[in-house]
Each structure stands twice: as C-alpha cells, then as structure tokens.
Amino acid sequence: MEWRVKNKESQIVTKMSTSNLAEFKENMKLRTKNFAHDCVKFSLDLPKNTLGSHIRGQLIRCSTSVAANYRASCVAQTVPMIISKLSISIEEADESEFWLEFAVDEKLAIKETAEKMIQEAHEIASILIKSLQTLQNR
Numbered sequence: 001m002e003w004r005v006k007n008k009e010s011q012i013v014t015k016m017s018t019s020n021l022a023e024f025k026e027n028m029k030l031r032t033k034n035f036a037h038d039c040v041k042f043s044l045d046l047p048k049n050t051l052g053s054h055i056r057g058q059l060i061r062c063s064t065s066v067a068a069n070y071r072a073s074c075v076a077q078t079v080p081m082i083i084s085k086l087s088i089s090i091e092e093a094d095e096s097e098f099w100l101e102f103a104v105d106e107k108l109a110i111k112e113t114a115e116k117m118i119q120e121a122h123e124i125a126s127i128l129i130k131s132l133q134t135l136q137n138r
Contacts (some may be wrong), residue, residue: 018113032124035120058095069085090129096121
C-alpha cells in the first residue's frame with residue numbers, strides 16, 4: 001500500500017506503507033548479502049599472483065561492506081546514521097563495480113563471469129541512491 005503526501009517543497013511524493021518498507025528492507029538485505037557471497041566466490045577464483053591477491057582483498061572487503069552497512073542502516077536509530085550507512089553502502093557498491101571491471105580489464109577474469117555482478121553492483125548502488133534521495137527529501 002502506498003500513499004501520497006507533500007514534502008517541504010510542496011511536491012507530491014509517494015510513500016511506502018510500513019509493511020512494504022519492511023519487505024523492501026528484507027529484500028535488500030538478502031540481495032546485498034547474495035551480492036557479497038557472489039563476489040567472494042568470484043574473488044577466490046582469481047589468480048594467486050600479486051595483482052589477483054590485491055583485487056581479491058579489495059573486492060571481498062568492499063562487497064561485504066555493501067551488505068554490512070546496508071544492514072546497519074536498517075537498524076540505525078537516527079536519520080543521520082541511516083544516511084551515513086546508506087552512503088557508505090553506495091560507495092562500496094560502486095567500488096565493487098570498479099574492482100570487478102578492473103579484474104576483467106586486466107584479463108584476470110572472463111567478462112561473462114563478471115557481467116552479472118557488475119550489473120548487480122550498479123543496480124544496488126542505483127536503488128540505494130534513490131532511497132537516500134527519498135530519505136533526504138522527507
């Protein structure tokens with residue numbers, strides 16, 4: 001269920017009901033965690049050389065941070081904390097996209113193997129950016 005209200009600038013905005021918001025949060029928690037799992041599996045298949053090890057560490061760190069910070073945003077007690085955690089998740093999703101693309105550019109991974117995760121990183125960042133904008137316009 002959705003309802004329409006006017007924000008500070010008298011623009012009509014659509015808001016989610018509490019149950020839809022809870023469902024959205026749970027879906028995004030699962031989606032970001034699955035993204036992290038996929039990136040970890042991808043990382044473990046990178047070559048065991050200096051560059052492969054560097055990308056592996058960076059990708060594991062940033063992809064798991066997307067999920068951890070999104071989860072933290074869901075239990076944050078203040079709007080500034082929610083904004084902070086969402087912002088970190090957005091940055092980490094973008095960084096994950098970078099490292100996936102970089103692994104392909106360096107011929108350490110097959111493009112077709114990384115494409116789904118690159119797309120998912122981009123979609124997660126886009127969804128979280130829209131969520132952040134909606135929160136900031138309240």
